[in-house]
Amino acid sequence: MNIPDVVRQMARDAKDAARKLSTLSRAVKDQVILQVAELLKERQAHLQAENARDVEAARQQSYPAAFIDRLTLSDKVMAAMVQGLKEVAALPDPVGAVTSMWVRPNGLLVGRQRIPLGVIGFIYESRPNVTVDAAALCFKSGNAVILKGGKEALHSNLALTALMQEALAAAQAPGAAIQVIPSVAREATLELLKQDELVDIIIPRGGEGLIRFVAEHSRIPVLKHYKGVCHIFVDEGADLGMAETVCFNAKVQRPGVCNAMETLLVHEAAAREFLPRMNRRFRAAGVELRGCPQTREIDPQVKPATDADWGFEFLDLILAVKVVPDLTAALEHIARYSSNHTEAIITRDYGRAQRFLHEVDSSVVLVNASTRFNDGGELGLGAEIGINTSKLHAFGPMGLEELTTTKFIVYGSGQVRT
């Protein structure tokens, strides 16, 4: 079979499997997930040998060290995979829950019941551990998943999938619940994106280039975020010690991720006291600061910001800093430049805290806390499969519940419509 035929057949098999998965009990699902965890430990040497083939090939093609690091299934990464699986098994099963139920005047009892989405296409880049994490979340929420990993991780992904197949077979669960596309061709991705009759949603995870490619070519709805341009506004009268701690955490703790702060907005009444001490601390941590003219007047060491720095996702130890006259100006700046991902205010003022929460149109809006909390685990959803900054279906981090939808179930006693 050629590649498009293979992908279409996988999609058909996934759809068949989805029907069975939707009624699988939690006990069976958890058994499979914990069995995968066991097998990961048992077969560690084999998996690392397969992974070494990918790593060796990447080395020969002179991929950068950071890339090779992400590609490698080290002992530490393998242990984290096992731990992650145990956590997913421990999470409640969202499927079947009736989220609300009510009686109509004619006696019909109407409820909304959680059901799986069906078939999920998951398209991602080089980290092979994502293969297992994503598969476990899709499986636990009763969905069939078709995985399309990065071309550099193919051997690793196929070995991991063979192992998951073994666990599925042991529990007599359908093998097509978890499939990896056995091809690295872009043609395979394009064919997957055409299966709108069989695949219910596409979740891409990776760089902005991958995500734009998927969004442009997909005929299936895509849950995605392109980037996280997170802002913190330090208000007049804020606790400046708290502001310093939170801003430092948001920028420095892990600068390469989507919920790190990229732009700091400071009320002009707080700027003269706050910026010198904050900037000192940032510089000591190696953060490059790029500021507006008012920022540079207060702290001449700050480089001038260009227009391109506002709304830019640095993903690095670089920060844009702007002094604003008031909350309204901060909200205007955020409305213009944010990516609808995460924004925070540091304030002591009740009214401005409420106004910020109310008016900012981002998936997570925080008062007096770090933007780094936009994360399924941190917000209490359990493990997350990704963050969605489109408003549809689930805005923000997506955990198990966000991989389900609801149908209406109706208990009647012979009612007809008049």
Next chain:
Amino acid sequence: MNIPDVVRQMARDAKDAARKLSTLSRAVKDQVILQVAELLKERQAHLQAENARDVEAARQQSYPAAFIDRLTLSDKVMAAMVQGLKEVAALPDPVGAVTSMWVRPNGLLVGRQRIPLGVIGFIYESRPNVTVDAAALCFKSGNAVILKGGKEALHSNLALTALMQEALAAAQAPGAAIQVIPSVAREATLELLKQDELVDIIIPRGGEGLIRFVAEHSRIPVLKHYKGVCHIFVDEGADLGMAETVCFNAKVQRPGVCNAMETLLVHEAAAREFLPRMNRRFRAAGVELRGCPQTREIDPQVKPATDADWGFEFLDLILAVKVVPDLTAALEHIARYSSNHTEAIITRDYGRAQRFLHEVDSSVVLVNASTRFNDGGELGLGAEIGINTSKLHAFGPMGLEELTTTKFIVYGSGQVRT
């Protein structure tokens, strides 16, 4: 300006308006909606004169009578529009509600708060009353809407929109909250479908051709249903009196709509008693029956069904009838042919009722009630803007709540991530 420029500018204006709409109070929103109702009564003569231009043009182009009927703003249709607006004003405002809230171990208070989706593109066919119904639902839920109606209703739609603009202006609400594309060109629709940076969702309403066109060309997520191929399964041991009443209602009460029954499945143990009386009643109401060989053995007056009749949406007084050996066979038939819209079982058996509810993958699944209840108003959601048979965002009828999403709001006291 040429048409694409006009549409792009409308989308930009809508996005600006959406920011203001998201914080509009319920009082102002209801005031606008009730003012539109008042103006509809005051300006009835003018609106009907504008509508008469559309109706006259349609007559000259020899449109069928049913089409002209749908196009006409009769006194009765106008009264229904006024009544519909009053009902929407009376519905609770979904925006701002915090649907759940919890405390994290670190003290963060995390909540999910309902917010509007943003900008909705609504594309529909000839009935001009839909212009007002849809605009009211979008406005009440805090969304800006761009309406693209059928070319035959342009004068009516522009007159209705001018009136809605007047009500918006009187309440100092943004005029771009409700806009009608002032062009009948397909080019305008295509341009709207490209505005994925400005428009959040597209809702098409009309025939399957329109909906497929929209789904194929849209870069924006589309909430839609192509068709409703609704099944009823009459189980062994069912109350056959109830089965007769429900099936008759589901097929005959309004055969041209998406929640009417198109295929009747009958357990073979019930068929010999049930089909003769049911078929007699159907025939008396002018229903053409097309059956499987077993059906025809019981009732030779039934025409033979062809393969094309299974899974076909007749939208007419035609019904496909099949005898099946058991519930499993009924579920198989439904899984293969249903449109995931609405299915019902008539049964007295507890276990089979539960199994049917559990396994059928449709937006509304009923026990002992007519498929005609798949409707926002009938299920208790209030007025509906449409029915979605894709699993994403909202599966089934969509009322005001389904035109919103949730963001996370987080109340902290200086928390950082470690």
